[in-house]
Amino acid sequence: MNQLDALRQFSTVVADSGDIESIRHYHPEDATTNPSLILKAANFHAYKYLINDAIQYAKRQGGNKETQTINASDKVAVNIGMEILKNIPGRVSTEIDARLSFDRNMCIIKAEKLISMYEEYGINRSRILIKLASTWEGIKAAEELQKKEIQCNLTLLFSFAQARACAEANVYLISPFVGRIYDWYNMRQPLEPYDVDKDWGVKSIHRIYNYYKKYRYNTIIMGASFRKIEQILALAGCDKLTISPKLLQELANNHIPVIRKLMPSIECFHRPLSPLSQAEFYWEHNQDSMAVEKLSDGIRQFAIDQKKLEDMLANYLFN
Template structure:
């Protein structure tokens, strides 16, 4: 009997939710996804010590405004982590636009152009990268602009169907609905435990998946933020799943049978919706869970980004 991980790979593209180079090399995912938390953790390892030293030296040569140099060095380090991951996977690496630009369409587009240019300087073309943006109205509009330019985007921090429909309307390449964070909110709110099939995060992703397939939407659905292998198994067959190394290892050791739960062939007809800005904001406002988790996610990523910048600023200011 093959492992559940191998069985999952037969029906779903497996993505590694980590910046751990050794784990990626060992587990051999197709794609990798990063965020400020992952980048910060990766840069804390010995493996990236030389990259840190190089980036700080580069930053000191910039001179001028320390804050501008700090941002430039932090960006350079995020690209260093992404470039290391590109070497290990055959597919794409998601690289995140700064969380503090989540409500700035123009700023997000400009930052995305900078990310693509920085990778190109290292010989990495845009077809190996996904630009990761928060699923705010402004982030979705940035993705719409970038997609028209041929730059593929990953809309993250997605908790509600309104976000998914707006992302599809923008022709985003990929969305990352967060399973575990939805479950966290409902467990705290209700005090209940949920089976994988009852899990509100699983139910949300299934709903989005069926809506997309029923309406011929090409945007890729990539479930993210898992709390257990049971959640992953409940979404077997989803386009892509981004999974932490610990859960990938758990699935690799389990030789039980994995049943396919999602398939394009089983999606019944669902009436399509068009969502303008007013409707988007109202639907999101009416969804307390999605509103709170989106806000919390942006704050968390912004905090980790500031932690990285603080470390860089300290290094730059040292004699």
């Protein structure tokens, strides 16, 4: 048995890709996308028909240049999501515009729009996760959306305060970014030779996992943003792991035995008496320099790629 198949015994494998051919090849349960992956996929010649369809959709909807561009961008994300859903049994995560990350009401409005676009084509909302940045506003938006049976994937998660607030809001799923945490610390204190047990990103997920299982939170933990297969294997047993095609291939080519590393606690503990307040959340989150820097950097980078996608679509629409 190769490591990819062995890993599936302990964790649900999710494809971190908008590349439909890769998804077909590796047979993941679920798939995740983000603005960077959508931008990359939109430039594949094989997906040109999805772009053309989005352009025609935006023109039919009408409106000014900004409105048509946004509608085309949303339709591209939904089109790629629908193609992915044809090739997986589970869910696809579709991310909202990162520029809305600090506006709870707009996060809710955009999420409802994307869900309605999927439902227009007969896709049940139970197969969609709306990805939101793990800001306070994003977490609170997810809490409201959950009441409308719109389940969310809280991404760009770096601090324990973010993880705790998500669990207390009964968010469906979180995506802690193992690789980006590792990158930040490794730039300042290189881990040479590499020791996965000292990997800061891996240790972060261990802490969150143990806390969630100890207090019986229902929020799913999906490790994300991996740099090495060692990080993935050190998290065997995590609820879900979203993995890039490159690392999926490495796992499929490797036959060293996989050992489960994360196990739920058999003890049950009473939860903390009160959830984090907004002030407590900001105080705790801002004690973590890495988390503050990586969250803001992640939002900026996703916004840059969102703008690139919109500029490309505007060029098709108006030139």
